Amino acid sequence: MVTIRLARAGAKKRPFYRIVVTEAKTPRDGAFIEQLGYFNPVASGQENPLKLDVERSKQWIEHGAQPTERVAQLIRRAERAQAA
DSSP, X not given: OXXXXXXEXXXXXXXXXEEEEEETTSXXXXXXXXXXXXXXXXOOTTOOSEEEOHHHHHHHHHTTOEXXXXXXXXXXXXXXXXXX
């Protein structure tokens, strides 16, 4: 099964996540099919905390990819930000 999930990057105590499409059986930070964007939970100042290709993520979901709960929240947030 194909999933859309977060892959951790960044330093210790400074998390940074890539939003990726990957096989469900691959490790969290392992190989991925496509990178859709990123999420920076500790963004400050002018840094952008979320960048996501919403159209591409919808296309993957239409083709059967299952987003995790957190990624589903981020997709909804990105859609609201894009609409505003």
